[in-house]
Amino acid sequence: METKISVQLYTFRGYLKTPDQIRETLSRIKDMEISHIEAARIKFTREEAAVFQDTCKRLGMTIGSTQIKYTKIMGDFDEITEIHRLWGCSLIAVSPTAPSSRIQGSPLPRSRKASEQ
Numbered sequence: 001m002e003t004k005i006s007v008q009l010y011t012f013r014g015y016l017k018t019p020d021q022i023r024e025t026l027s028r029i030k031d032m033e034i035s036h037i038e039a040a041r042i043k044f045t046r047e048e049a050a051v052f053q054d055t056c057k058r059l060g061m062t063i064g065s066t067q068i069k070y071t072k073i074m075g076d077f078d079e080i081t082e083i084h085r086l087w088g089c090s091l092i093a094v095s096p097t098a099p100s101s102r103i104q105g106s107p108l109p110r111s112r113k114a115s116e117q
Contacts, residue, residue, distance in 0.1 A: 006064055010040035019051040026052075030059045039087075040067035041095060049083050056087070065091035 007029055009016065015025040029037065037056070044052060056063055066089060073080055073092065084090065 004036050005034060006036035006038055007034050008038045008040045008067070009042055010067070013042055016042055016044075016048075016052075019048060022048060022051050023055050026055045026059060026061065030061060035060060036062045036064050038065045038067060038093070039063060039089075040093075041069065042066075044083070046083075049086060053087050063087045063089045065089065065093055067093040067095050069095045 012025055012029075016022050026037075039052070042052075053063070055061075066084070068080065073094065080092070084092070
């Protein structure tokens with residue numbers, strides 16, 4: 001099986017604020033021979049989402065997954081779904097929940113196996 005390296009774009013979010021920055025940043029990432037990306041908690045307008053997709057397509061990059069807060073997914077489900085269709089992306093990683101949104105005020109439980117170690 002071929003191993004593919006992907007970069008999470010959360011670190012680059014400050015360089016993805018305008019259509020020109022999106023094009024430039026993705027081009028630089030591609031220059032590092034990285035062709036797979038995760039759009040992690042990137043806030044795009046519809047226009048920027050289209051530029052993102054067009055640039056990825058032009059550069060031969062794959063948007064393998066996104067990472068989005070659960071509240072954002074539930075609040076904007078139709079928009080999130082539409083953007084994923086546009087991008088040809090079928091995987092959404094749910095960002096860890098903030099302390100204020102934990103179920104019954106406790107953190108998510110660890111698996112039994114992890115807690116027994």
